[in-house]
Amino acid sequence: MTSDGGAERQEALRRICSAIESDGRFIYVVSGGDIPRFAYTIGVSEHQGFELILAGAAMFLGDEVLRILNTIDAQPGLVEGRERGVFQVEGLGTLTLRPVHESWARLLILGAFDYYGRKDVAAVQVVPERRHWTIDIPDMSQPWSPESEPVWRWLQDPWTLPFPSRSTTSTNLDALRGARVTEAARWEEDYWEMFAGSGPDTPREESRVVPVATLLAVDPTLVEVIALPVGRALWRKPDEVGWHAWEPRTGMT
Secondary structure: OOOOOOHHHHHHHHHHHHHHHHHOOEEEEEOOOOOOOEEEEEOOHHHHOOEEEEEOOOOOOHHHHHHHHHHHHHOOOHHHHHHHOEEEEOOOEEEEEEEOOHHHHHHHOHHHHHHHOOOOOOEEEEEEOHHHOOOOOOOOOOOOOOOOOHHHHHHOOOOOOOOOOOOEEEEEHHHHOOOOOOEEEEEEOOEEEEEOOOOOOOOHHHEEEEEHHHHHHHOHHHHHHHOOOOOOEEEOOOOOOOOEEOOHHHOOO
């Protein structure tokens, strides 16, 4: 959200105020760019003293992200729970609250800073338990750094990769849990498929669409996939680093 005082900003503020008045919070979801999806609250500071941030966590679908943040804020004793740091969300497991370093807050929760008109909005990170962990979940208790959190480097660093910054890939949860990508294809200038295991055999509920930069940040061997001509595919075994061209006669289905 910008601070130019224009009609768009005024409409955004109206929606935020309306949501806070009716629900006690507004949830801002940011997606579709060169970094993983993240969501944060506005309005929770007024009764809890801090905002909530759920960064990455591609395991969770959009409606689940909203349910997590709504449920945690609505639980009694959240301020005390900030110290205890453990909350249960039905069907989505146990989530922990972790401090957020100010460098992350300044980069992520711009709408909250704009809404409150100040530069000292406190925040805590909502962190899933291990079985729901994915490679896009940063440790926001430490200062933002492109070296320690390469998946999130484009929050501040200028884009330098040789493909459009909004490029996406269809992938599966195994890859997002850190398993090696073994099948990959480029179907459009800014769209790839990268799977750990068999792409065609991946259940729909295990599929996700994420920024290409997310997978490339944790596996530099995917650079060969990035350079593929449109319409071509590669494969490899899980214990291999290099890639093999996928021949048309045995191509992906």
